[in-house]
Amino acid sequence: AGSFQEAGVIQQAYNLNFPLHAVPASCAQCPAWSAFSVSSPAIVLETVKQAGAGAEDRPEAVVVRLYEAHGSTVTAWLQTSLPVKEAILCDLLERPAVQGRLPLEQQGLRLSFTPFHVLSVLLVLSR
Numbered sequence: 320a321g322s323f324q325e326a327g328v329i330q331q332a333y334n335l336n337f338p339l340h341a342v343p344a345s346c347a348q349c350p351a352w353s354a355f356s357v358s359s360p361a362i363v364l365e366t367v368k369q370a371g372a373g374a375e376d377r378p379e380a381v382v383v384r385l386y387e388a389h390g391s392t393v394t395a396w397l398q399t400s401l402p403v404k405e406a407i408l409c410d411l412l413e414r415p416a417v418q419g420r421l422p423l424e425q426q427g428l429r430l431s432f433t434p435f436h437v438l439s440v441l442l443v444l445s446r
Contacts, residue, residue: 324389329363352400355383359395362432363388370413370441380443382413387432397440398427405443413441 320326357364366384370377381401387393406428408419421428421440430438 324361324391327360329388330360333363354400356398357385357395358398358427359393361387361389361391361393362395362430364397377441377443379446380441382409382439382441384411384437384439385430385432386437387435390434392431392433394429394431396427397430399442401442402445403442404445407441407443409439409441411437411439413439415441 323329355364355367362385364383364385366382368382370380370382383397385397403423406421406423408416408421410416421430428440430440432438
C-alpha cells in the first residue's frame with residue numbers, strides 16, 4: 320500500500336535477492352553486533368570492500384558505497400562498529416575528493432545525498 324518508499328519495496332527486493340545467511344556463533348554468550356547501520360531508509364549501503372586493487376594497497380582501509388534510492392534529498396548518519404580513525408569521501412576510483420575529509424562524530428558520519436546520488440567513503444581503520 321502507498322508509494323514504493325512507504326511500502327519498503329527496495330528493502331524487500333534486497334531481502335529477496337540477497338537473503339541474510341545465519342552463521343553460528345563461536346560461543347553461546349557472544350553478543351549480536353552489526354558492522355554498519357544507516358539512519359535513513361532512503362539510503363542503501365550497497366558495497367563494503369577493501370580499499371585498493373589488492374590487499375597490499377590499503378590493508379588498513381575499507382570503502383563503503385551508498386546511494387539514495389527514494390529520489391529525495393536527505394541527510395543520513397552512517398554508523399559503524401569498526402575502529403575508524405579517518406573517513407574520506409572519494410570518487411568511484413577511490414581517489415580522495417577535494418576537501419573530502421569527514422568529521423568523525425558521536426552519531427557516526429553525516430552524509431548528504433541528492434536524489435539517486437552515489438557516495439563512496441574511504442574508512443581508514445586503527446590497527
